[in-house]
Amino acid sequence: MLNVTDLVVNYGAIQAVKKVSFEIHTGEIVTLIGANGAGKSTILQTISGIMRPKSGQMTYLGQPIQKTSAPKIVQAGISQVPEGRHIFPGLSVQENLQMGAFLRKDRSAIKQAYADVYQYFPVLKQRRHQDAATLSGGEQQMLAMGRALMAAPKLMLLDEPSMGLAPIFINEIFEIIKAINAAGTTVLLIEQNAKKALSIADRGYVLASGHIKLSGTGQDLLANQAVQQAYLGG
Ligand code: ATP
Numbered sequence: 245m246l247n248v249t250d251l252v253v254n255y256g257a258i259q260a261v262k263k264v265s266f267e268i269h270t271g272e273i274v275t276l277i278g279a280n281g282a283g284k285s286t287i288l289q290t291i292s293g294i295m296r297p298k299s300g301q302m303t304y305l306g307q308p309i310q311k312t313s314a315p316k317i318v319q320a321g322i323s324q325v326p327e328g329r330h331i332f333p334g335l336s337v338q339e340n341l342q343m344g345a346f347l348r349k350d351r352s353a354i355k356q357a358y359a360d361v362y363q364y365f366p367v368l369k370q371r372r373h374q375d376a377a378t379l380s381g382g383e384q385q386m387l388a389m390g391r392a393l394m395a396a397p398k399l400m401l402l403d404e405p406s407m408g409l410a411p412i413f414i415n416e417i418f419e420i421i422k423a424i425n426a427a428g429t430t431v432l433l434i435e436q437n438a439k440k441a442l443s444i445a446d447r448g449y450v451l452a453s454g455h456i457k458l459s460g461t462g463q464d465l466l467a468n469q470a471v472q473q474a475y476l477g478g
Contacts, residue, residue, distance in 0.1 A: 245270045245304065245398070246267065246268040246303070246304050247267045247301070247302070248264060248266050248267070248300070248302050249265045249300055249302075250264075250300040250301065251263070251265070251290065251299075251300035251301075252264075252297060252299045252300050253283075253286050253287070253290050253298060254298045255286075260283045260454055261286050261287055261297075261454050262283075262454035263300070264283070264300075264451070264454070264455070266459070268430060268432055269430075270398075270430055271425075271428075271430055272430055273430075273431040273433060273444055273445045273446050274432050274445060274446065274447050274449070275432075275433040275448040275449070275462070276433075276448070276449050277434075277435055277436075277438040277448060277449070277450055277451065277465075278450060279452065281453075284434040284451055285403055285404075285434065287434075287451075288324060288432070288434055291309075291317075291322065291324075291432075293312055293314035293316070293317040294314050296310070296311075304322065304399070305320070315347060318347055318395055321396070321397055321398035321399060322397060322398070322399045322400075322401065323344075323392035323393070323399075323400055323401065324400075324401040324403065325385075325388045325389050325391075325392045325400065325401065325405065326388065326403055327403035327407065328407070329384045329385055329387070329388040330388065331376045331379075331384050331388055331391070333375065333376060333377035334375065335375070336373050337372045337373070339376075340391055341358065341361060341368070341390055341394050343394075344390070344391035344392060344393070345357060345394040345395060348394075348396070353396070357394045361390040361393050364386075364420055364423065364424065365386040365389075365390055367383055367386065368383070371383070381409055381413070382409050382410065385409060385413070386417070386420075389402070389417075389420070393429075399430045399431075399432065400429050401432045402421065402431065402434065403434045404434060405417050406418070406435060406436075406440060407436070414437065414440065418440055418443075418444055421433065421444060438471070438475040438476055439466070442462040442466045443466065446461065447461055448461075448462050450471060450475070458470070458471065
């Protein structure tokens with residue numbers, strides 16, 4: 245579904261991503277794990293069309309996308325759930341969700357999307373008229389995921405969904421990621437919580453200082469000694 249080859253991304257003179265290659269097959273959950281500053285977010289931003297690669301290729305469903313604009317990427321079926329949620333305060337929960345569907349025209353499909361989102365996240369339905377800023381951190385993460393789902397993505401990019409959440413919310417969010425995937429959405433998950441991410445991932449890549457150091461199935465990486473020492477607390 246997505247093939248990334250020799251991707252290089254710079255911030256001025258800083259090379260954040262150094263010839264990274266990976267692939268995501270339709271239906272998979274793939275995770276990129278790695279420490280702070282490894283380049284994970286930069287890769288997501290580049291897939292989303294927010295940042296431009298210095299060099300390398302990205303193909304999505306067989307089409308090159310390295311020059312495609314961010315709105316066109318969304319229209320093509322790739323939605324990002326950004327780190328830190330970035331919900332719109334001052335707008336209700338429902339209005340935030342509506343923003344996720346802003347490129348869609350089919351009203352009955354949009355109606356169905358609300359129903360799907362409210363099924364995944366019943367709390368959002370309860371709070372649909374509430375200002376989004378009044379939601380807890382976990383609920384804001386749900387809203388950010390719901391907003392991405394409103395675009396009916398084929399591929400969902402999740403940037404640190406567990407960040408700053410209480411353990412009970414983390415478990416719930418990961419269960420919902422599995423459910424969204426089981427319903428047909430392919431997932432690319434960026435996480436510092438490597439244990440959780442690998443435990444739900446079909447495959448994973450370990451990123452360090454802008455390079456891919458290791459790759460394998462989620463289970464293989466969980467069992468890998470070097471991964472355990474570096475990322476799973478020994
Ligand atoms: P984090 O979990 O902290 O977001 P990450 O693995 O997602 O880490 P990136 O945010 O992609 O890593 O950062 C990769 C490298 O690029 C780091 O060295 C970081 O300092 C640098 N970097 C990130 N954003 C900028 C920026 N806006 N300007 C300059 N350098 C940046």
